[in-house]
Amino acid sequence: MKKLTYLIAILFVCFTSGFAFSAEQKSAYEIDYAKFTYNQILTDFMYDIEPKLIKFYDTLELSDKDKVWALEGIALGLASNNVFKNLLTDIEEVDPDxxxxxxxxxxxxxxxxxxxxxxxxxxxxxxxxxxxxxxxxxxxxxxxxxxxxxxxxxx
Incomplete structure (x- = not known):
């Protein structure tokens, strides 16, 4: 019985770690969007839309460097909503005029x-x-x- 329980536990761990590995998101340019967005929803969005953006950038004949710059810029832009909110609060405190x-x-x-x-x-x-x-x-x-x-x- 102990061996069966041990075997089931091992299978469960292998299955869940394999599932987690397959669900891991990858960027074609190895961009870690979480470092730019600081928000899981925005990070997931960037990973989901990246292939479409790359296809679009291919039509514009952008270099890989420009594609990375554009993708990181979009991620930063999406995250800037939080920065804009802080900017608003700080300016309001010191000199809104x-x-x-x-x-x-x-x-x-x-x-x-x-x-x-x-x-x-x-x-x-x-x-x-x-x-x-x-x-x-x-x-x-x-x-x-x-x-x-x-x-x-x-x-």
Missing amino acids: ATSVFTQLPKDEFSNLHLLAEHFQIKKDYKQKYGVELTKEEGEKSLRLYRALFGKDYK
Whole structure:
């Protein structure tokens, strides 16, 4: 009986380790996306979409170096949402009015920075008008409502 239990345990370990090995994700360029995304969902996404992106990059005749640069850039871009959130919080703490300089950048290339500047301007206008702070949720709703009502971004 002990031998049977031991044999079953060995088979179980072999099976599960073999399954884990087969489920391990590989990059064609040996990129460890987890180092770029810091998020398992984004990491899985990058491994899943990489073959399609490589096929697309082949049509553009990119070098392997450029393909790796592009793939890593996409992974970093996906992870930047968390960085952007931290940036927003830090700027709000020290000087939200400083973001008005972002409106001088080309809006089509820097739309997120324009929205950030508009968000802080709305909060400032709200506080001046009503004497209380506008919460983050209220600010986002205000931006959406303004766009819905006027069909354009807040100026």
